[in-house]
Amino acid sequence: MKNPPFKRRTELSLGRACEEEGPGDLGTGSRISGAEVAEVVKKLLGGKAPGVDEIRPEYLKALDVVGLLWLTRLCNIAWTLGAVPLDWQTGVVVPLFKKGDRRVCSNYRGITLLSLPGKVYSGVLERRFRRIVEPQIQEEQCGFRPGRGTVDQLYTLSRVFEGACEFAQPVHMCFVDLEKAFDRVPRGVLWGENGVPGPLIWVVHSLYDRCQSFGHITGSKSNSFPVRVGLRQGCPLSPILFITFMDRISRCSHGVEGVWFGDLRIESLLFADDVVLLASSACDLQRSLDRFAAACKAAGRRISTSKSEAMVLNWKKVACLLRVKEDILPQVEEFKYLGVLFTSEGRMEQEIDRRIAAASAVMRTLHQSVVVKRELSQKVKLSIYRSIFITALTYGHELWVMTE
Template sequence: TNPNCLNINLNNSTRNPALQGYVGVYVGPTTHYTKTPVTNLQEASEQNGRRWTRPRNPNLSDHDLRIRNKQLRFGTWNVRTLASPGASEVLSNELERYNMDLVALQEVRWPHNGKESTENYQIYYSGNAEGKYQKGVGFAVKRQIDSAVTSFEAVNERICIIRLKGRFKNISVICMYAPIEDAESEDKDEFYEELEEIWNRLPNYDVKILMGDANAKVGREMTWRNIAGKESLHEYTNDNGTRLLSLAVAGDLRVVSTTFPRKNIHKETWNSPNGITKNQIDHVLIDNRHKKNIINVRSIRGAECGSDHNLVLIKIKQSLATEKKNNSNQLPNINLENIKDPIKASRYRELLSTKFEQNAEAEEMDLERKWSRLKNTIQDCARDICGEKEKRRRTNPWFDRECSEEVERRKTMRQKWLETNHDEDRRVYNNQNKATVKLLRQKKRRWLNGLITRAEEDRTRNNSRDFYRTLRFFSKEYKPKAYGVKDKDGHLIMQQKEGLERWKEYFEGLLNGEVRERQEPTIKYQNVQPRIEIPSIEEVEKAINELKNNKAPGEDGINSEILKAGRDIIVKQVHELIVEVWEKKIIPHEWKEAIVIPLHKKGDKQECSNYRGISLLNNTYKVFSKILLKRLEAYTQSIIEEHQSGFIKGRSTTDQIFIVKESIAKYWEFDRECYLLFVDFSKAYDSLYREELWLKLEKFGIPEELIDLIKISIVDSKCKVKVNGETSETFLVNTGVRQGDGISPILFNIAIEEALEKVNKENRGIHIGKKINVLAF
């Protein structure tokens, strides 16, 4: 009867499953739940003598359940090197076997800093700034939690920092690789001073963790009992240990790697080459405020990657705020190799014909629905006949089953040596380790030789595309992948969602120039309008055949090879659609959208301004655009003067370059001074004012119907940015002509033609020499 009491109808089939088996009891301002045997499921379980447990959600993996239960598996591992062939694959497989979420890595030995991908992990690394393959630290982050990475700072070859977004508190982790015990005191002082400075500038409210190869023995002396535990492998502290503990005192840290009682074999982190000396020199420290979050630390002797260090496992009670990748907007990735097979191409056309005949009986529909039906039919038929490409594994292609078996043999030999500690088993393991490294090198060398042989065969067969692809593979310099992107203020953004928003913001500002107020024209240049013929089916067929192969598709996901393989069946359907567009002066909304892919040009890879965007348009729209271009070219031949050679049929920019070189040579021959002024338009296509472009087209005698068709292809155009497989929201482009559109270059030529004529003919400006020639590219 108490109005504050929470009442739950346990017999209601629609009740909240989270409350099943509980009844609300009022005990004050808060409602508590008391377990009562009221459900049939629970009663049946108890009658059978089994404890009742809540059913598991089948949609959650083991990893998802563990993350939800607030338990993460961190670790630290000195891997000795990742620069040898196959080392990163072996590391990834071992970390996956132990279900590690994040592991601090030492002695990575990769130069510079960047990000590399393996099948299961993303590896952030900080190496030698001079390009030497020595030292180096980093983090291996499981792909499922990579979206929680908010920042990564590559400090130097001994220190790096990563920050993870938690549900309640963020986690900052420092990876360290300290100088050895016999190093110079100056080097040690410099390292620990920098480490202390980095620790002090971490956010105070974060869960702060320091882990790595400290090369330090921490003893069991009572002096340090408030900082370190009594479960250390060593009795006395060495010099490096004293320095580490002094850092812990200054930064209010706790050495949790010496806290948990374990067998000595689970405390050892390093084994000497002869197997006699075993030390605990890899350590884990956490700020005292969060020391209870660490629930376990131990060495994993079974993990093997050719290193003399053991993997150290840290179980931490925390949860991360990860983002689930949205695959709903993924375009179909058709296997285009199958469309080259004449038999499959014939089956593809038969299926298309059947589908279109069925659709012909459907009711009349508007243009948008017609386009949607055409697109879906082509996609479905291509997918059914050709299938989709298999996702490329992020492993080296030469790392095959034989390599995996050899690595497993090495692991078995090492495990046997650790169990027996016999000299003979140690020698067997060392020999097996050498054999494994030798096999991996041979496999990689054999694969590279195969690439060279294949390139030579491509050259003799005049297969220039594959030949130059292989040539670029061998000739290009190694460039590490960038991690994150910087915002306008220079702050690094690591999360995918915020990064996409930054890319959208950048390209939206880049593609949208200053918008002028629309002014009604005061002059009408034409009275009689010539009739523009509707495109013929032959024009559509020619335009489809002119599409370039091996190009990425646009928003429709339809490759040019798929359109060409449909032959007259697709030609007929596309022709009907284009005729309706031509007559109604409207185009499908998807034709107005472009996908922008950022490509790095130069400089810092985290700066958006160092990228140029490549726009991907729908191939079906390109067919319409090619027809429009042919109609426009018939009028521009008499408009564009000879000084313009860019994008003009029968002319080439190399002709202009030749003229410049010849002019310089003649001036040099007669000992005369030559002055050249080069003008490069910034954001040329994006800086055009559309209203003035329409006036220019009308002034030069372009028919109004053709201008209307150009307008519908440009006005209300939209873009979206695609980065790392994720696509941003669309944004409107209000100025300029479309990037990647076939008619854009000739429209730009028309827009600047009048200005070039004035510069070339009028006697204005400062004269240098006898004559000024204008050469437009």
């Protein structure tokens, strides 16, 4: 192979994988093909930081046929044994500064870097897992799903607002926030249901059985520590596992409440863990919230009462007293959902003003850093303009109603 570092790491990983104890041949169906591995490698993005094995995406993308064959063999060893090298379960946590005082730890966000060969293996499993689970996930979930995005949920909520305003019908809403949803998913509830065969669940579980991480700051490393709860950050499997988990909660909380839009009853909208519960009255919304809270508790999650809020769309102010156990949720007159501001009056003028202000701020920044730079070509400037300024100005424009 052309890349000695990768060859050495692969040989070590092969040796470790062969030494792992596992249940033997799991009868997991077809082995992983070279085409599956090559397709995942092809979609790796260059310029990304490596994991603990220091194998960069460029190394894998530069592999020839022989190199891909070795990588496929390694994936098949993990597939057959139901065990993976420890490197694939080890995350490198790197702090990224957000804003504020650099001496305050809470002003940093930790990101986890995983092994790239391990992510290729996870990517193959994700495709097989998604083929089984995707058709079963409910329509109200649009997060981490191909062909869907934030605009789908924003447009649906906007149309509900328009219909309610047209027929003078109130809409009671609860914007639900879950405490540390992604990082605290109980893993026990993930290994079953949804028609996923046991062998595939086992190999997915193998990525978590000895999961650990260590911190890496300015060249210094901490001791490793076990990670026993939550989904792995940066793992290709985590998004589909998470929406499967949220789908379980949503199904368990279904009732007869909701709002009608034509012949369609809409009880909730989900984008990953961003949840909106909808009802035609405060009593119905409370019942829906009670069921959702109970489903969250059964799944090992809790609603954050300090961040969850209620709002009523109506031509006059209407009280909506919602409780989660003894805690009363605050009622607001406006809420920013998926980056778009919705108000209790159902008007979009404030959101349009926000878009204009955001685009103006972007333009001021671009003028100093891009527009006046003579070393940048006109083509590059236009590309930056379209990708940043136009995006900031027109995000959510599908919701804007023309009045003239």
